[in-house]
Amino acid sequence: MSVLPLPAGPHGHDHHGHDHDHAACVAGAIARFEARCAKSGARLTSLRRRVLEELADSHTPLGAYDIVERLGASGEKPPPMSVYRALDFLVSEGLAHRIESRNAYLVCGREHGPDDVIVFLICEGCGVTAEVASHAIGRDLAWATRAEGFTPRTPVVEIAGTCAKCRAATAQADAATVPAEAAR
Incomplete structure (x- = not known):
């Protein structure tokens, strides 16, 4: 990948x-x-x-x-x-x-190969979207679609989640909250 x-x-x-x-x-x-x-x-x-x-x-x-x-x-x-x-x-x-x-x-x-599947990693926090190309996923999907007699037009996968920067910001905010709660 x-x-x-x-x-x-x-x-x-x-x-x-x-x-x-x-x-x-x-x-x-x-x-x-x-x-x-x-x-x-x-x-x-x-x-x-x-x-x-x-x-x-x-x-x-x-x-x-x-x-x-x-x-x-x-x-x-x-x-x-x-x-x-x-x-x-x-x-x-x-x-x-x-x-x-x-x-x-x-x-x-980027340029994509004919057998690549485009995977978008979409951060739900900041909206940044990373583009990942995977030949391995493309090969597996080609096998699965051929087995069903299906021809895909656009092999794209979208994955929503949290990017490293947002995850780090959340961890930092959580760490700042813990001492405040302990003081109570």
Whole structure:
């Protein structure tokens, strides 16, 4: 299983306190977008680029209306249907993923092999979503689906839980509470 590191937070630091070149992260997503469009011949529109930039800048899943609001804050507010079309395009080109359980979207952080299953680790505390690709899970699911005569379209698994940073913050808060309770 290969793990994509937890993405950066809003202030350019990843969620473990290490420095993160957020501008390079966003630029990398745009470069992948441009290369993919050049290869496929897909049209690179201004709105598609802006939507991808917002997804890359966020590092947490965003709903279409969140994107509309963000784009409106930095210029002209696009119609929601146009944002949905841009998101559909980004998903179809493999540049973004739809997080079904959140009805939201996340920029794709890696290339995926044909037999990989994409696993999203979604923190219920802070919303950070890590993308993990697993060939082993893909192999097992391929076997199970073939046994049933089923052909999967999008092999994705979403796992909700608590990231290391939120777990550490909870432990720290619990530790601070114990002395106060003991003093009573």
